Amino acid sequence: MAHEIDNNIQITRSPIDDSIYAERVLANAQNINQTLKLAKTAQTLWQKTSLNERKKICLNMVNAFIENSDEIALQLTHMMGRPIKYSLGEVSGVAERARYMINIAEKSLKTIELDKKEGFSRYIKKEPLGIVFVISPWNYPYLTAINSIIPAIMAGNSVILKHSAQTPLCAEQLEKAFEQVNLPKGVFQYLHLNHENTELLIKQPYINHVAFTGSVLGGKAIEKACNGRFIGLGLELGGKDPAYVRADADIKHAVETCIDGAFFNSGQSCCGIERIYVAEAIFDEFLNQAISLVNLYKLGSPLDVDTTLGPMVNAKVADFIREQINQAVLAGAITHIDPKHFPQNKIGSAYLAPQILTNVDHSMDIMTQESFGPVVGIMKVKNDRQAIALMNDSEFGLTACVFTKNINKAIEIGNELETGTFFINRCDYLDPALAWTGVKNSGRGCTLSSLGYDALTRAKSFHLKTKIE
Numbered sequence: 001m002a003h004e005i006d007n008n009i010q011i012t013r014s015p016i017d018d019s020i021y022a023e024r025v026l027a028n029a030q031n032i033n034q035t036l037k038l039a040k041t042a043q044t045l046w047q048k049t050s051l052n053e054r055k056k057i058c059l060n061m062v063n064a065f066i067e068n069s070d071e072i073a074l075q076l077t078h079m080m081g082r083p084i085k086y087s088l089g090e091v092s093g094v095a096e097r098a099r100y101m102i103n104i105a106e107k108s109l110k111t112i113e114l115d116k117k118e119g120f121s122r123y124i125k126k127e128p129l130g131i132v133f134v135i136s137p138w139n140y141p142y143l144t145a146i147n148s149i150i151p152a153i154m155a156g157n158s159v160i161l162k163h164s165a166q167t168p169l170c171a172e173q174l175e176k177a178f179e180q181v182n183l184p185k186g187v188f189q190y191l192h193l194n195h196e197n198t199e200l201l202i203k204q205p206y207i208n209h210v211a212f213t214g215s216v217l218g219g220k221a222i223e224k225a226c227n228g229r230f231i232g233l234g235l236e237l238g239g240k241d242p243a244y245v246r247a248d249a250d251i252k253h254a255v256e257t258c259i260d261g262a263f264f265n266s267g268q269s270c271c272g273i274e275r276i277y278v279a280e281a282i283f284d285e286f287l288n289q290a291i292s293l294v295n296l297y298k299l300g301s302p303l304d305v306d307t308t309l310g311p312m313v314n315a316k317v318a319d320f321i322r323e324q325i326n327q328a329v330l331a332g333a334i335t336h337i338d339p340k341h342f343p344q345n346k347i348g349s350a351y352l353a354p355q356i357l358t359n360v361d362h363s364m365d366i367m368t369q370e371s372f373g374p375v376v377g378i379m380k381v382k383n384d385r386q387a388i389a390l391m392n393d394s395e396f397g398l399t400a401c402v403f404t405k406n407i408n409k410a411i412e413i414g415n416e417l418e419t420g421t422f423f424i425n426r427c428d429y430l431d432p433a434l435a436w437t438g439v440k441n442s443g444r445g446c447t448l449s450s451l452g453y454d455a456l457t458r459a460k461s462f463h464l465k466t467k468i469e
Contacts, residue, residue, distance in 0.1 A: 001324060010023065016303065024168050025192070031191065066091055076142075081266065081313060083308060083310045105155070128457060138163075148456070159187070159370070184300045217239045223235070232445075237441060243273045248404055249405065267371065271399040271427070289420060312350045317372070325366065389436055398420050402422075404424070
C-alpha cells in the first residue's frame with residue numbers, strides 16, 4: 001500500500017521505493033469541531049473584507065507559493081512519483097489558474113443590476129455560501145485543490161481542505177503560503193482525515209458546500225454523506241477520454257499529442273487519453289509512429305532528471321493495469337510494446353512499462369473501464385459516424401478530442417459528443433477561462449471560469465419599492 005493507518009497515524013509511502021515518506025496524526029472529533037468553529041467565526045468576518053483586500057492577499061499567497069517551488073516539486077515527486085523534470089509544471093499551473101480566477105473575481109461576483117422599473121430598485125447579489133470543504137486527490141494534488149480553494153476564498157467563504165493520504169504535505173504547503181501573507185486565521189485550514197471522519201465532517205451543519213475530485217465510488221460515498229443536507233456539491237469523477245484522428249489530420253502532431261496525453265504522469269491524469277480511434281486510411285502510419293515514440297520513453301526513478309515515465313502511485317494499481325492488459329490479450333488484443341525494453345518494469349512493483357494495444361473493441365475493459373495508467377487502446381474506424389458512436393459509448397464524459405485540418409467538421413463532431421470539454425488538435429489541458437465540468441459518471445457541477453464562482457455563491461434578490469403613493 002502507498003499509505004496506511006496505524007494507531008491513528010497516517011503513513012505515506014513513496015512509490016519510488018515504498019519507503020515511509022511522511023507520517024501524520026489523523027484528526028479526531030475534537031479537532032473537527034475546533035476547526036469548524038474557527039472556520040465559521042473567520043468566515044463571518046472574512047465576507048466583510050473588501051474584494052480588493054481579498055485579491056491582494058490571494059495574489060501574495062500565489063507569489064509566496066511559487067517562491068517555494070523547488071521544495072514543493074521535490075515533495076511531489078517523492079509522494080506521487082512524477083518525474084522531477086515535470087513536477088515544477090504543476091507549480092506554474094497553480095499560479096496560472098489561481099491568478100486567472102483572482103483577476104476575474106470582480107466581474108464574476110458583480111451585483112446583477114436589472115432594467116429600471118418605475119418606483120422600484122431591483123438587483124441580485126452573489127453572497128458567499130459559508131464553509132467550503134475541498135477534498136483533493138493525489139494525482140494533481142495542487143491543481144485540483146486550487147480550482148476550488150481560490151474562488152471560494154475570493155467569494156468570501158472559508159475553506160477546509162482534505163488532501164489525499166498519499167499527498168499530505170500539499171495541504172501543509174498551501175497553509176504555509178497563506179500564513180506568510182497573513183490570511184486571517186481560520187479562513188483556510190486543512191485536516192488529515194480517515195474516511196469515517198471525512199463523512200462526519202460533511203454531515204456537520206456548518207459545511208455549506210463540498211468540492212470533491214476522485215473516483216466514482218468516492219463520489220457516491222460523498223453524495224450519500226450529503227444526503228438530506230441540501231448543500232452544494234461538486235464532483236469531478238472518472239474518465240475514459242477518447243481521441244479521434246481523422247484521415248486529414250497532421251499525423252505527426254496527432255501522434256505526439258495523443259501519446260503525451262495518454263502517458264504523461266504515467267497515465268494518471270483525470271483527462272488523460274485512454275482510447276484512440278484512427279481513420280483506417282492512416283491507421284498503420286499512426287500506429288507505427290506511436291510505437292516508435294513510446295519506445296523512446298525512459299521508465300525509472302523520478303528523481304533521475306532523464307526519466308520521462310515514473311512509477312505509478314503504488315504496486316497495487318500497477319498490477320491492476322497489468323491484469324487489465326492480460327485480460328485484453330486473452331480476448332484477442334495485440335500488444336506492441338515489449339516490456340523488456342523497460343527493465344525497471346516488474347510485476348508486483350509500482351514501475352509499469354507503457355503499452356499500446358490494437359485489435360481491441362468495446363467488449364474489453366481496456367476500452368470501457370477507467371485504467372488511469374500508461375496504457376492506451378487504438379481502434380481503426382471507417383468514418384466519422386462510427387467514431388462518434390464509439391466515443392459516446394462510455395459511462396464517462398469528461399473530455400474528448402478530434403484531430404483534423406477541417407475545423408468546421410470537427411465542430412460538427414464536437415456538437416454530437418457527450419462530453420464536458422471538447423478539444424480540436426489538442427488534449428489533456430485545463431484552460432482556466434473555460435468551465436471544467438463532466439457529464440454522465442464523470443460528475444456534476446463545474447470549477448474554473450466565471451461559472452466556477454456561481455457554484456461557490458448563492459443568489460440573493462433585492463426587490464425594493466422606492467416610491468410609495
